Amino acid sequence: MLKKWLLAAALATGLSGPAFAETVNILMEGVPDTEYVKTLLPEFTKETGIEVNLEVVNYAEMHTKLVPQLVAPKGSYSAIVVDFYWVGEFTKAGWLQPLDERIKADNFDTSVYVPKLMDLVGRVDGTTYMLPFYNYAMGLLYRKDLLADEKNKTDFKAKYGFDLDVPKTWDEYLKQVEFFTKDGINGVVNQGLRPDPIAMEWSNYLFANGGEYHDANWKATLNTEAGVKAVEQYATNVNKYGPIGSASFSFDEAFNVMAQGKAYSYITYNFFRAGIDDASKSAVVGKVEIMPVPGTEAGKGGSLNGAWGWAIPKSSPNADAAWKFLKWVESPAIAKKRALQGGSPTRTDVFDDAEVNAKYPYAKALKEMLLTSHNFPVFTYTPQLVEVLGRELSLAVAGEKKPAEALAAIETEMTELAKKDGKLK
Amino acid sequence: MASISLSNVHKFYPNGYAAVRDVSLDIKDGEFMILLGPSGCGKSTTLRMIAGLETISKGDLHIGGARMNDIDPADRDVAIVFQNYALYPHMTVIDNLSFGLRLRGVGRAVIDQRVANIADMLGIGELLSRKPAQLSGGQRQRVALGRALVREPKAFLLDEPLSNLDAKLRSAMRTELIKLHRTLGTTIVHVTHDQVEAMTMGERICIMKDGVIVQVGAPMEVYRNPVNTFVAGFLASPPMNLLRSRLSAQSLSLGDTVLALPPALGQAFAAHAEREVIAGMRPEDFHLKADAAASTAPVKVHAVTTEVLGPEVILVATVSGEQGAEIHIRCPRDFRAKPGEIVIFHYDVSQLQLFDPETTYALKRPVQI
Amino acid sequence: MTLAADDRRLNDLPRAEQTAVERRDRMFGWLIASPSLGLLFLVILFPVFWALYTSVHDYTLIAPNFDTFNGIDNYTKALGDPEFRHTLWLTAFFVAAVVLLEFALGFLVALMLNSVERFKAIYYAILLCPLLMNPVIVGLIWRMFLHPSLGIVNYLLSLVGIDPVNWLGSTKVALWTIVMVDIWHQVSFMIVLLLAGLSALPREPYEAARVDGASALRSFWHITVPLMLPVIAVTLLIRLIFAVKTYDLVYIMTRGGPGVATDLVSYFIYRTAFVGLNIGEASAMSAILLAVIMGLTVWLHRYMRSLT
Numbered sequence A: 001m002l003k004k005w006l007l008a009a010a011l012a013t014g015l016s017g018p019a020f021a022e023t024v025n026i027l028m029e030g031v032p033d034t035e036y037v038k039t040l041l042p043e044f045t046k047e048t049g050i051e052v053n054l055e056v057v058n059y060a061e062m063h064t065k066l067v068p069q070l071v072a073p074k075g076s077y078s079a080i081v082v083d084f085y086w087v088g089e090f091t092k093a094g095w096l097q098p099l100d101e102r103i104k105a106d107n108f109d110t111s112v113y114v115p116k117l118m119d120l121v122g123r124v125d126g127t128t129y130m131l132p133f134y135n136y137a138m139g140l141l142y143r144k145d146l147l148a149d150e151k152n153k154t155d156f157k158a159k160y161g162f163d164l165d166v167p168k169t170w171d172e173y174l175k176q177v178e179f180f181t182k183d184g185i186n187g188v189v190n191q192g193l194r195p196d197p198i199a200m201e202w203s204n205y206l207f208a209n210g211g212e213y214h215d216a217n218w219k220a221t222l223n224t225e226a227g228v229k230a231v232e233q234y235a236t237n238v239n240k241y242g243p244i245g246s247a248s249f250s251f252d253e254a255f256n257v258m259a260q261g262k263a264y265s266y267i268t269y270n271f272f273r274a275g276i277d278d279a280s281k282s283a284v285v286g287k288v289e290i291m292p293v294p295g296t297e298a299g300k301g302g303s304l305n306g307a308w309g310w311a312i313p314k315s316s317p318n319a320d321a322a323w324k325f326l327k328w329v330e331s332p333a334i335a336k337k338r339a340l341q342g343g344s345p346t347r348t349d350v351f352d353d354a355e356v357n358a359k360y361p362y363a364k365a366l367k368e369m370l371l372t373s374h375n376f377p378v379f380t381y382t383p384q385l386v387e388v389l390g391r392e393l394s395l396a397v398a399g400e401k402k403p404a405e406a407l408a409a410i411e412t413e414m415t416e417l418a419k420k421d422g423k424l425k
Numbered sequence B: 001m002a003s004i005s006l007s008n009v010h011k012f013y014p015n016g017y018a019a020v021r022d023v024s025l026d027i028k029d030g031e032f033m034i035l036l037g038p039s040g041c042g043k044s045t046t047l048r049m050i051a052g053l054e055t056i057s058k059g060d061l062h063i064g065g066a067r068m069n070d071i072d073p074a075d076r077d078v079a080i081v082f083q084n085y086a087l088y089p090h091m092t093v094i095d096n097l098s099f100g101l102r103l104r105g106v107g108r109a110v111i112d113q114r115v116a117n118i119a120d121m122l123g124i125g126e127l128l129s130r131k132p133a134q135l136s137g138g139q140r141q142r143v144a145l146g147r148a149l150v151r152e153p154k155a156f157l158l159d160e161p162l163s164n165l166d167a168k169l170r171s172a173m174r175t176e177l178i179k180l181h182r183t184l185g186t187t188i189v190h191v192t193h194d195q196v197e198a199m200t201m202g203e204r205i206c207i208m209k210d211g212v213i214v215q216v217g218a219p220m221e222v223y224r225n226p227v228n229t230f231v232a233g234f235l236a237s238p239p240m241n242l243l244r245s246r247l248s249a250q251s252l253s254l255g256d257t258v259l260a261l262p263p264a265l266g267q268a269f270a271a272h273a274e275r276e277v278i279a280g281m282r283p284e285d286f287h288l289k290a291d292a293a294a295s296t297a298p299v300k301v302h303a304v305t306t307e308v309l310g311p312e313v314i315l316v317a318t319v320s321g322e323q324g325a326e327i328h329i330r331c332p333r334d335f336r337a338k339p340g341e342i343v344i345f346h347y348d349v350s351q352l353q354l355f356d357p358e359t360t361y362a363l364k365r366p367v368q369i
Numbered sequence C: 001m002t003l004a005a006d007d008r009r010l011n012d013l014p015r016a017e018q019t020a021v022e023r024r025d026r027m028f029g030w031l032i033a034s035p036s037l038g039l040l041f042l043v044i045l046f047p048v049f050w051a052l053y054t055s056v057h058d059y060t061l062i063a064p065n066f067d068t069f070n071g072i073d074n075y076t077k078a079l080g081d082p083e084f085r086h087t088l089w090l091t092a093f094f095v096a097a098v099v100l101l102e103f104a105l106g107f108l109v110a111l112m113l114n115s116v117e118r119f120k121a122i123y124y125a126i127l128l129c130p131l132l133m134n135p136v137i138v139g140l141i142w143r144m145f146l147h148p149s150l151g152i153v154n155y156l157l158s159l160v161g162i163d164p165v166n167w168l169g170s171t172k173v174a175l176w177t178i179v180m181v182d183i184w185h186q187v188s189f190m191i192v193l194l195l196a197g198l199s200a201l202p203r204e205p206y207e208a209a210r211v212d213g214a215s216a217l218r219s220f221w222h223i224t225v226p227l228m229l230p231v232i233a234v235t236l237l238i239r240l241i242f243a244v245k246t247y248d249l250v251y252i253m254t255r256g257g258p259g260v261a262t263d264l265v266s267y268f269i270y271r272t273a274f275v276g277l278n279i280g281e282a283s284a285m286s287a288i289l290l291a292v293i294m295g296l297t298v299w300l301h302r303y304m305r306s307l308t
């Protein structure tokens, strides 16, 4: 009865009003970038007359909330945001609308996106399903004040025979980790918790050693010299140079250690860079900088890429309105406004913007990081692969498996998953 | 075996209620003592203090000469039969009976022997493997009794152990208990509010009211010489008739009737002459025929109703000229009277008791044995 | 109470002997009960049957349909998976540890509280606090407390000269840490249930036992324990079933790590379903777990009954 009444009331106001107010519903994660979008929404409504309703939940709930709506013929979400984890699953299941026609019709320029990000949360097998929303590539947070310390400089030179400076290669960085583990400070803090924290962090170690997950044919390439070295280095960092307990740290705990000034370095998501200068959370304001994870040689990066993309589900009740929103939110002006608030850009034009660079001097480093970053395997079973990595790496760190054994186990399961997904013939 | 002595014992419950006040009682070794009194007068409380289940707020308790106030119940070596049986609900009858013995490390064979004897005596041999929930009230009571008996303690504390038995069984158990007491010679404190039990079983009766002892004595002594109207009205059934009357020198006026007192009584009561008193007259002291030797005096009564009990008839009547109070008179079994009928009885004046209406205590007179 | 007794009486009567009034009462009873029976069926039985049906199909989140019947494949696959078997054993150990420790501790506290006369309500309130907390919150709070370098627990230990303990990062310690936090969280459940049982015990048998010469310890063994057995059985059972389902704590505190040291079966099944997307196999695992729990329940029930 009440429902009928409400419906009647809604119809009446809709018919008598100037236009039928349309609403775009989007499920989003409660992160800073979502907040930045929220502040700009009134502009969109003013421009288009379309209301935007953001349903903000935490990460753990998102997948469970999304799937039923995606499976349904008509779901409740007009547009969604997709973590790169889910890209394979969502596209394989056919839940997302291809965007190419809309892009072409509206002359929307996708070439400005960092190519790696388009590969990650944009195109799948040649079809564009998403527009990259924000990136969470991983970078190296390090203590520039410790690097600048004169005594450290002389001591380091005496010990290793080269200058103490921002590390140009992965090996230099590892030496610094060893060197700075002294005076109650740890050379590094790791996030060794299963599954994503350890899997994501370790990926940087793999890339930094010149390794990759698979070759062009999806044949696993983990149980290699680079892979074994990456596992050994990771275990050594956790067990020897890291603080006690980092084998169970999630990123917030590891970040805390870094923010309390108890570690020299921490490889983490770039959005933590802003937090380190927030005096309410950090004891090392102004003393920490971010850089791409160094690679085997100068100029080669080892950073792991990561990003979210905007998409329109097939079950979207109002795809046209949703596209209007995507176009607007990813327009140069709005993307820049988000970046100015502290967002993590995905567009090179935003990275190169003078205002953005003036406000965030490290924007250049972030761009560099993205350009030299590496992607995690994106396929239907990405989350499952993360799970396997988490388990085996954690076992290796705990000393319950040898690095080669753990990598062999990962390879076996990864091959199985890739076969199941049709990636590996 | 042991004597039990209470000296100026008080019990104040945590809520401040004084359930027992200044009780002093010496129970001799091997004595069968009855605690008698109306509901709530503190009988169970007294018993539980002796057992050690309630602390003694004030005063001393000695068992066998030793002060027991602070001794654990287990070490007082007394057995108690609870008013509510308090059987172990999860144990079979046989386990209920033997639990105490097992705790005290008595040998298997001895336990079996004793349990068998007691079960036999109490007629619960068939019930040994049952749980309390599968027993009737009377059967439970017998098991509870058995549990105390089997222990062979220094003293038995029995809290209305026969209250739930049928009349026949009760009378049989009365006899059993008396016999048992004779053979064992154990001190027994037996709580009851049954007159017959009190009169027939105990060597002495201790009558309590509102937490204090009113009178202690051998059954007949208490029966013949109640210290006050409460005891007079409490003991025996029907109890003593209590009638307002006026005492003159050598006579008592009861309605129209004037009873001449025998010289001994007249003398004893002389100090109270010309006063309102309460006359106590036992129903069995009214006779249909005059008996010169027993110094009877005629009393005219108006029949109200009769209760035919079989062996005897109880006549309820009013004394002529004293319409207010009804009296009970014990008559032979063939006695009959119509309502309103006037009957002349011959009261044995030598048995007359007088009570002070203010204090309710008996006026002093030669003790009757 | 009286209603149940009445029902029994009515049901015991042969139909012919029932009066019209009794028949009407019965009808009314069914009428009253039917919505809740229906609800019970929908809420409990339907999902169980759905899970069983799913467990014999190749049902994945990628292809959520019952097109491929695959018999006991999911079952053999699950049982053949060493990781699943590992989580089963680990869970068995965990359940035994938390249930027994919580029971011992809970009984002890319940006995102590049972003899307390004053401020009972306050103790109850304090005890119930952890129980009212969401396990996720509990996990987060303890993760904070147990932070090896910034947490309060290691700080307090350092005050008495104990080296920092690697609560969650060591394969040898982590499971016991989870056990400890679970005890902190759930022991009140045991206490409250056992306390309710204890305070409902009759007082008289204890008095009888005191006079019979039983020490406090003997009274406990010979009276309290046997009289409490039904309550104990139910308490253990409920706690056992809930302990098997422990998931949130592990999810929040260790994600099954380090290594596979805290990988409890419920969390593993959850991952099979929502990370591996394999609902069919996850259902088979749930069915296996259900069978184990039901077996345990029946066994415990029988055992406890044989004791009384």
Ligand SMILES: Nc1ncnc2c1ncn2[C@@H]1O[C@H](COP(=O)(O)OP(=O)(O)OP(=O)(O)O)[C@@H](O)[C@H]1O
Residues within 6 Å of the ligand: B013, B014, B015, B017, B019, B037, B038, B039, B040, B041, B042, B043, B044, B045, B046, B083, B193
């Ligand atoms: N735990 C208690 N707290 C307060 N008052 C109590 C308590 N137990 C008994 N009483 C009171 O003490 C008085 C004596 O109780 P007790 O049980 O001794 O009576 P009783 O003579 O055995 O009566 P009955 O013949 O009915 O068994 C009663 O008025 C009773 O209400």
Ligand SMILES: [Mg+2]
Residues within 6 Å of the ligand: B043, B044, B045, B083, B159
């Ligand atoms: Mg009593």
